[in-house]
Amino acid sequence: MTKIHIIGLGLLGGSFALAIQRAKPDWIITGHDNNPGHLQEALVAGMISEHKVIPDKDTDVVILSTPVDSLYPLLTQTLDHVGTNTLIMDFGSTKAKICQQMADHPKRAQYLAVHPIAGTENSGPKAAVEDLFDGKVLIICEMEKTNLHLKGLAYDIFEVLNMKLRFMEPHDHDLHLAFVSHLSHISSFVLGKTVLDKMQDEKNIFDMAGSGFASTVRLAKSSPEMWAPIFLENKINMLEALDSYIRHLTAFRDKIAQDDVQGLFGEMREANKIRDILDLEK
Amino acid sequence: MTKIHIIGLGLLGGSFALAIQRAKPDWIITGHDNNPGHLQEALVAGMISEHKVIPDKDTDVVILSTPVDSLYPLLTQTLDHVGTNTLIMDFGSTKAKICQQMADHPKRAQYLAVHPIAGTENSGPKAAVEDLFDGKVLIICEMEKTNLHLKGLAYDIFEVLNMKLRFMEPHDHDLHLAFVSHLSHISSFVLGKTVLDKMQDEKNIFDMAGSGFASTVRLAKSSPEMWAPIFLENKINMLEALDSYIRHLTAFRDKIAQDDVQGLFGEMREANKIRDILDLEK
The missing domain is CATH 3.40.50.720 (NAD(P)-binding Rossmann-like Domain)
Incomplete structure (x- = not known):
């Protein structure tokens, strides 16, 4: 038994x-x-x-x-x-x-x-x-x-x-998870906070939140008690992942500011490749 | 007819x-x-x-x-x-x-x-x-x-x-959509790009991508031809939304760097409120 x-x-x-x-x-x-x-x-x-x-x-x-x-x-x-x-x-x-x-x-x-x-x-x-x-x-x-x-x-x-x-190996695990899982949680938590800070009228958020927003912000519902210790324990990798994400966001922002339509296409076509990976199983 | x-x-x-x-x-x-x-x-x-x-x-x-x-x-x-x-x-x-x-x-x-x-x-x-x-x-x-x-x-x-x-009103529409919809797309496109840039082994991404990553990065599959014109046409609001997102991300990053566990709890508890809004219908 x-x-x-x-x-x-x-x-x-x-x-x-x-x-x-x-x-x-x-x-x-x-x-x-x-x-x-x-x-x-x-x-x-x-x-x-x-x-x-x-x-x-x-x-x-x-x-x-x-x-x-x-x-x-x-x-x-x-x-x-x-x-x-x-x-x-x-x-x-x-x-x-x-x-x-x-x-x-x-x-x-x-x-x-x-x-x-x-x-x-x-x-x-x-x-x-x-x-x-x-x-x-x-x-x-x-x-x-x-x-x-x-x-x-x-x-x-x-x-x-x-x-x-x-x-x-433990180190590889933590580094990869920082990018693939932990960063997703932060991008989602912070997206939720950014939208809530800007929009006082919650009915407006609800009305305009298509399934896209709901999907992207889903992880913002996660438990702070579980996640704060993860981010701190994986601090060095988290900072690398977050700095990289912020750098890429800033580059994307600048392409918008400069009306760089070809540059935006390039960034998005690169990102589109994630479809092949997520669909690997099929 | x-x-x-x-x-x-x-x-x-x-x-x-x-x-x-x-x-x-x-x-x-x-x-x-x-x-x-x-x-x-x-x-x-x-x-x-x-x-x-x-x-x-x-x-x-x-x-x-x-x-x-x-x-x-x-x-x-x-x-x-x-x-x-x-x-x-x-x-x-x-x-x-x-x-x-x-x-x-x-x-x-x-x-x-x-x-x-x-x-x-x-x-x-x-x-x-x-x-x-x-x-x-x-x-x-x-x-x-x-x-x-x-x-x-x-x-x-x-x-x-x-x-x-x-x-x-058209201006309100564009401002609110910049935060609730268009920003989600950029956060997702850039998350996809950040992960793809770091991880050369696509099998690793696939293995470690739980449903959380798949959900957060889903919009990165979207059509560049549709989205580049939206970002450029809504440029002023997009830049406001992106600058705010990057500012909030940087604040979150700094709280990790400073081991500010109470600060991280605070940020995440705020973000958790998105659950009430997304569940309004139920």
Whole structure:
């Protein structure tokens, strides 16, 4: 009988619980959330069979799905407590700092650093859906540092969830994610703020917001509690990505100011290539 | 028997044709597109019953659905040609310049300046769908300048299409659209370009692009031929919107650089308010 313990029962942790329940109804899932309302919602939704702040010593897998700045203390506390046959994974969106912090930990082999490329702009247990992970990419960092037997159980779980595994160095992960994911969130947060600052009449925004605006600004609904720690933990890469974005925006702005229609065509045709990439799957 | 002529059979013009055909199968729809491939596609799809470069003199309504820099010459040429009972509407995304150009035109009363807040990132007749306008907002500018009888027919058509009419001055329209729609397109085009410039390995972008990136960058697939003229025609408002966006981005960047976690929370909580606006309908 496999025992899972999930710390953080929000969008990712809750969706993981639901997916495991569907695939493995006989597994035992316990868990905890620091937010009493979220904990209650998770219990009512039956995501966990029992609330436990601390996992049993014989838990097979502990999942940490909380803001990235909470992961290292949680990880070390949990490793101190559990037995030698427990694997701990975190779902954090940054990997370089925690892998570095864990580098010399005596129980490093019981830790697997992963990042599921899955999510929505919503948060909390009510946002959880059982197919959130289905068909999505899971990035694994420093897999060679994790105990082979424990890793085997993790891989079995990811196969059950129908995830596509990718392996990457922590630094590469953080740099690429800064550009592809974290920058999108900032562009969207700031777009929302810019529009709200300018337009006092919210009805006007609503009336004029076509599906294009709704799509571009969607991530501005995301949780500040999750994202502020990500931006700060990935600071060096974030600043590189943001500086590059601001530089490109300024170049685009100047082409408008100079009526440089050919220059604008060029910028947009370059950007159009993103279609081929996003459609790769089809 | 009502006769409609559509110039520009792409996403908007084509969707308009499909919606009219469904609602009013006995109406006659003719049309033209400068792109021979698009014209052929529109004929094959049965969007128009006959290709005519120039509408018949007794056409009831002519729709102009071409890039905004082509609208004024098309409008004056068409007005020169048609009889006094023909209404001409343009679907352009900018309204101030064309309303100003038309201000003293002797046939001004036969023109209605409208802007359907409807679209996708795709273009051409193949992107057209018959429910594109269904339930969407249609902004009408300077409606008092249009002949009452001709306007009546236009309103009947918008009712058939189930559109929600809003009335706005051309300058207000362009200013608000610069922030709510046109800026979204630029933020998305430039996000696409920034990511493509940094990441040489397209497979990496694809693997790491969660649905968040796909949503934020979706508009980067849009047509440069449509959008370059919009940005240039709405230049003064675009520069205001872009300068404000870049200023807000720089402030966000500096808060990351200074580890100002409370400042980041504040920015993101402000931006979170966009959720209430986008959810107004629900």
